[in-house]
Amino acid sequence: MAKKLISSVRGMNDILPEQTPVWRYFETVIRQVLDSYGYQEIRLPMLEATDLFNRSIGEVTDIVEKEMFSFTDRNGDNLTLRPEATAGCVRAGIQHGLFYNQIQRLWYIGQMFRHERPQQGRYRQFHQIGAEIYGIEGPDIDAEIILMTARFWRQLGLDNLELQINSLGSTEARVKYTQQLVDYFSAYHDQLDDDSQRRLRTNPLRILDSKNPQMLPLIKTAPQLLDCLDTESQEHFAKLRELLDQTGIKYRVNPCLVRGLDYYNRTVFEWVTEYLGAQGTVCAGGRYDSLVEQIGGKATPAIGFAMGIERLVLLLLQSDLPMPNNAPDAYFILVGNEQVTKQGMYLAESLRDALPNLRLVMNCGEGSFKSQFKRADKSGAKLALILAEDELANQKITLKYLREKRPQVILAQSELINYLKNLD
RNA sequence: GUGAGCGUAGCUCAGUUUGGUAGAGUCCCGGAUUGUGAUUCCGGUAGUCGUGGGUUCGAGUCCCAUCGUUCACCCCA
Structure with missing residues (x-):
């Protein structure tokens, strides 16, 4: 199981x-x-x-x-x-x-x-x-x-x-200073907390770094590294x-x-x-x-x-700094028969040939208009490219802006590359 | 290595006081709207309540153990 x-x-x-x-x-x-x-x-x-x-x-x-x-x-x-x-x-x-x-x-x-x-x-x-x-x-x-x-x-x-x-x-000065520090703290051994007593043996310089406020007075009067x-x-x-x-x-x-x-x-x-x-x-x-x-x-x-x-x-x-996201520029919606998928793939590949920096996500796995639009929205894409049987029959493609109020555009498929090239 | 808090749906959490059929929001899917998302409304999927023991007629809830996780100590980038 x-x-x-x-x-x-x-x-x-x-x-x-x-x-x-x-x-x-x-x-x-x-x-x-x-x-x-x-x-x-x-x-x-x-x-x-x-x-x-x-x-x-x-x-x-x-x-x-x-x-x-x-x-x-x-x-x-x-x-x-x-x-x-x-x-x-x-x-x-x-x-x-x-x-x-x-x-x-x-x-x-x-x-x-x-x-x-x-x-x-x-x-x-x-x-x-x-x-x-x-x-x-x-x-x-x-x-x-x-x-x-x-x-x-x-x-x-x-x-x-x-x-x-x-x-x-x-290195020599540091060794000398470390010895001074050990001598100093050893004199106050009983006042050191457990961690500092351990550091005295392992890494005496670390005592200076202690977060325990009770150690502060002792650290303040310790010999200074910069003086040595x-x-x-x-x-x-x-x-x-x-x-x-x-x-x-x-x-x-x-x-x-x-x-x-x-x-x-x-x-x-x-x-x-x-x-x-x-x-x-x-x-x-x-x-x-x-x-x-x-x-x-x-x-x-x-x-x-x-x-x-x-x-x-x-x-x-x-921070409040604006962070980048990897949202695509466009999401390609394909609704209809197999011919739509074939033509869509062809169009997408020619777009990628002509515009290597374009970030274009194809809708794979089919789905209704509604569900494909939901995916397009969720992807963060600025633009939806729509190819369905109407567009296929007329060699057109529909563009819809998902992030701003602008009218839909219907283009001849042959104009698509030029249109996208001139987008911001 | 030491200490404290927290483990319930993919995610965020309620329910634990006082044991009695497993909840909400979100996400996802479908519909209202048969070619249009984000808003609204309706419906649906989704959990051996971290795991294993124990108490009990009955445990998400009480007890013990264990694992995970978070933060702090320590350490360090």
């Missing part, structure tokens, strides 16, 4: 036709901006050797410890569905020699996988668009990608995002700020801004919104100057960012 229904895997969502127009719109806008900055697309596998992530993201991060979809394949190889794309991008660059005395501006799009408990804006399969730039040491490229992300939001019409920036300093920066990082950060100031872009220096992944150094930044509940970070990135070498390549400065498409689509849907 009825079989048990198989549903999608927890946290892995179908994106239904109702939503895909917004996704396509979003992706189109982002691609245009990336193109305008001369970035090149790279397409990367979703599956990588597990070791790649162990070596790059950081052994003690939550992602590696408990959020990866890992398995052993038939050969006994340990593989992982990528939780992020930076590691794979670095791997690909090394493997194909892309970093050899070259500057690369790359971008990618695709799904990522993390085994987290799903909630608003957080899913086990989610989509990111990101960019990775290799071979540029100076703060000019830091400014470029921040300005480019700002342009994304302008092009999309989103104006409710806040830019936060910070510098983590050199090495001289070069201080200069780098100062120059970045000058570049940003000059372009008039608004930002907030957030000394508590850290990254979840271990490989970051110097510049880090985040675009944040208050409108998505707990998952307010919509785009984030930073420098990772030591990662290429760490994975086995020649030392190469690098910076990148990633944005969560689900979160940005949610923001777009929440």
